[in-house]
Amino acid sequence: MGSKATEKKLVAASAVPDCVEIRGARQNNLKGIDVDLPLGKLTVVTGPSGSGKSSLAFETIYAEGQRRYVETFSPYMRQFLDRMDKPRVDDIRGIPPAIAIEQSNPVKTSRSTVGTMTEINDYLKLLWPRITHAFCPSCGREIRPETAKSIADEIFRIFADNPHLNPLPRKGEEGAERQVRVESNATARTALITFWIAVPAKTKPSDFFNFLQQQGYLRVWIGDEVVRVDTDQKIKRLGARVQVIQDRITVSEENRARLVEAIETALRFGKGKVNVVPITEKENAQRPTPNVERSTNHRSLITNHELPFSTGWHCAHCDLDIRAPTAGLFSFNNPLGACPGCRGFGRTIAIDLNKAIPDRSLNIKQGVVRVFRGAEFGESQKDLLRACAREEIDINVPFEELPKSDQDFVIEGEKRSGDYSDDDYENDRWYGVRGFFRWLESKTYKMHVRVLLSRYRAYTTCPRCNGGRFQSETLNYKIVAAVYDRRDGAHRAPLQLSLPEFQALSISDARDFLAKIDIVPNDSTAQMLRNEIWARLSYLCDVGVGYLTLDRSTRTLSGGEVQRVNLTTCLGASLVNALFVMDEPSVGLHPRDVSQLVRVMYNLRDKGNTLLVVEHEEQIIRAADNLIDIGPGRGERGGELVWNGSLDDFLGGAGAAPAVLCASGNTSRNKNVFGEASKTIREGACGAEDRHRRSRFAAPASTTSRTSTSIFHLASSHASPAFQVLESPPSFTTCSIGIFCARKVSHPIRNRARVSR
Incomplete structure (x- = not known):
C-alpha cells in the first residue's frame, strides 16, 4: 500500500508542469516556432527590432494567459472585462494568469496620481487618522479629545510643575500651548470646575439665577469673579452664556476622585466642554466684588486665567469645532476630503486673461480686449470707452503702461467683485472683462457661445487648495516626525506635515520622513500600514523613480516611468504564481539604476512568479535566468527561434x-x-x-x-x-x-x- 501511495505522489508531482509550452506560434511574422518558457524564472526576449519579440511575448503568450484567466469568470463578470482575441498558435500548455506591463501610458484622467496608481493613497487615508495630530486653524494649538481622567491628570501636572500660576498667554503670543507662567508672590492650589450654560434671550438675571438655585447651583463665574446667585446682586445684564461653577476643589491626591467626578458632571451639563480656573491667594485678596458683568461676547468670556478642555474635536480656546478625522477626509476622491473648488482635481478651468488680453502693448482704443474687436460684441467696446471717459482713463496709452487701478477697473469693472444684475447693465455701469465672460457663461446653452468660451479658457491651479486637491479641514491634521539635517546630521525641530504637504515631497524624502514617525507600540494596525507604505516607497526608489512625487499626475509620466510604477504596484500586491510580461522596463532609466531594477525583478521572481521581459539592456540580459532570441532579421526575415536557453x-x-x-x-x-x-x-x-x-x-x-x-x-x-x-x-x-x-x-x-x- 505504501509503495502505491508513493507512486501516486510521484505521478502527481511529475504532472505539475515546470514550463509553459508554446507550440506552432504563427502570430504576425512568427514562423510556427516552438518555445518552452520556464516557470518561476526571469526570461529575457531579445532580437532585432521587428523580429517578432512582442508578437511572441504580448500577442501570443500574454494574450492567451489573459484570455484563459478571463474565461474563468462568470458571463456577467466577463462583460465588464476586456477580452483579447485568441492568438494564432497550435497549443499553449501550463500558462498561468498573465499581467502585461507595457510602456504606453493608458491613463488620461487628471484624477489619477502616482499615489493612487501605486495604492499608497489608500493606505495613507487609513494611517493618517490613526497617528495624526489636530491643530486649530485659528490659534494653532493642538486639539485632542479629552476624558475626565485625562483632564484631571493634566490639572495635576500643571499644578505640580507650576505652583505659582500667572495668566496663560493670549492667542498669538509665544507659548500658545497649555502652559502657565510662574509668579513668585502668588500660590495656587485651588481650582474651580465650571461649564458654560446658555442664557435664553430676554431673560432677567434674577429669573436666571432663580433657575440655577432650583437646580442646586449657587455660584457662577462672571467677569473673572465668583458671584453667588442666592444674594441680592446688582447685575443688570447677562451675556449669551454664563459659566456655572460645578465645584471648588483643592488639588491634592486625596481629592482626585472628587475632581474626576466634578469634571464628569461638568462635561455632561456643558455638552463636552469644561473650564478649569486656577484660584491664587493673591487674586482672592485683591479682587473687589463686582456687581455688573463686563460687556463681552461669548467667545472672549474665556479669560486668560482659564484652562478650557473639550471631549470632542473642538478648540476650547477659540470655541471652534473641526471635523473628526475619518478615512474619507483624507481622500480627494471622496466628497468629504475633496476641495469644493476643484472637486479633487487640483486645477480649475477658468477665463485666462492672457488670452482675453493677449497684447498689452495695445491701447484701449485699439481694442486691447480681443473679444471686443469683432462686430458681434462691438457694443461692449463702446461701453468700455464710455466708462473710461467717465473715469478719465487715457484710452491712447498702452494698456501695460496704465496704473494698476485703471487696469483693474477695465478687468474687474466698477464693482470690482461680485456679479452684475440687469439693472447694472441698463444703468450703463461698466461690468468689466470678467463680468462680460460671466454673462457669456450664462448663455452656454448656445453652441457658438460654448465654442467662443473655449478659446479663452485655460486650466489653472485651484486658488482654494493651491493644487493640493484637499479641502481646508484636511489641513488641520498633521503628522509630526523628528528629522535630521542631511548635511551635518544635527537634530532639527520636529517637522509637521499635512497630507498634501507629505504627498508633495519626493518619494525618497517621503520614505525618510515616514521612517521617523513615532507610533504607539501597541497600535499594530498603524505599524502595519506604515510598513506597507514604506515598502512601496522603497520599491519606487529601487526602480529609479524616487524623484517623483505622490501627487504627480499619472498622465504626465513617460512610458518608462509608468511601467516602473506599475511594476511597483505588482510588487506591493504580493501576487504569486502569475506571469508578468514587461516591455523594456529599463527605457529612460539611468544606467546606475539598472541594478536596482534587476533586484526588483528578482524580488518579484522569488515570490513564485514568472517574468517574461522584452529587453535590450546588457545588464538585464546578463541577469536573466533564461534567454530567448528571436530573429535572425526583421519582418519577413525574422520570426524564427534563434536561441532558447x-x-x-x-x-x-x-x-x-x-x-x-x-x-x-x-x-x-x-x-x-x-x-x-x-x-x-x-x-x-x-x-x-x-x-x-x-x-x-x-x-x-x-x-x-x-x-x-x-x-x-x-x-x-x-x-x-x-x-x-x-x-x-x-x-x-x-x-x-x-x-x-x-x-x-x-x-x-x-x-x-x-x-x-
Missing part, C-alpha cells in the same frame, strides 16, 4: 559554440555576429550611450560561403551539448546577445570570421 550555456562553447549560431547553410541571408561584435567593441559601443544600439554592419564583399562553412565545422567540433541540440544552425543577424559572443571567442576567430550575404 541560459546565458551560461550560450557562452559555454569556449568561443566555438557561438559560431554554430552564426553560420547557416543559406549564406545569402546570413551575417556574422562576431564581425559586428568585434567592431562594436572596438568602437566602444559598450558604453551607456550605445546600450540600445542595434545597427547592422555589412560584411565584406570578399567573404565567401566557404569561410562560413569552415567556421561552422570548427565551432561544431567544440560545441557543447546544449548547442548540438539544434539540428541545423539558423541564420543569425544582429542579435542582442551576440555582443557577448565576442568576449568568449579567441582573437584569431574574431578577426577571421566573416559571412557574406
